[in-house]
Amino acid sequence: MEATLQRKLATFLLEAEENVHDVKRITETKVPELTVDQAYKIQRDLVDLKLKKGLTIVGPKMGLTSKAKMDQMNVKDPIYGYIFSNMVHEGGSNISRKELIHPKVEAEIAFVLGEDIEGPGITAAQVLRATAYIVPAIEIIDSRYENFKFTLPDVIADNASSSKVVIGDKIKLPNELDLALVGTTLEINGELKAAGAGAAVLGHPAHAVAMLVNMLAKSGEKLHKGEVILSGAITEAILVESGDTVYAKWDGLGEVSFSFVD
């Protein structure tokens, strides 16, 4: 794909995010033959545009790592995207619904790295050794595509629907609990909407992070000390509306909540 078209598509998706409106899938209207590799190049341009605006990367994230998510979004492979400094909120925050198109929430387990990790060939055990601590997180995803529908290349180009993350403050060392067995519940306005366990994420969330490092190695990238890495939703994502309070709880890892205002 020509560099100018690549940059044009990145700008098109960034404009939709910044001005809070949906767009038609780029594979429907602009690049029907888009491959996964080309989609990651568009994503890279989008990331570079954000960096040029002065935003910083909090960490890459994995997505579509659980069967529930793959079935819900009708895609078959895990993907990655990037979380930026302006996307992060503390637990208990009020978040503006007006800044988002059609947000959905997901309960996740996040890894904060104590050292750099570089693939290929990284295992889950190596990820756990490189992890300084684990925190719970609610990711708010917000596809820029109409009706939250996309193909795999579409969603990759759209930075894996990244929008916001609410990060908890209870931290655990990776060897303090078995992350595969961490049970999670997700409630909206006190009503249980989804439940699952860490094992839903590729058998163990550390596998998802290992897969991420190995995928990043293909483009010569790595994970850095201090980055916060989301390992992917444990359950399907749930649509949220203005006025909703979202609350998630993880066995042994604490709880996170936030409310949507306006």
Ligand code: OOG
């Ligand atoms: C893509 C992002 C998926 C996850 O945790 O699975 C994701 C989407 O479903 O829109 O962040």
Ligand code: MG
């Ligand atoms: Mg996610």
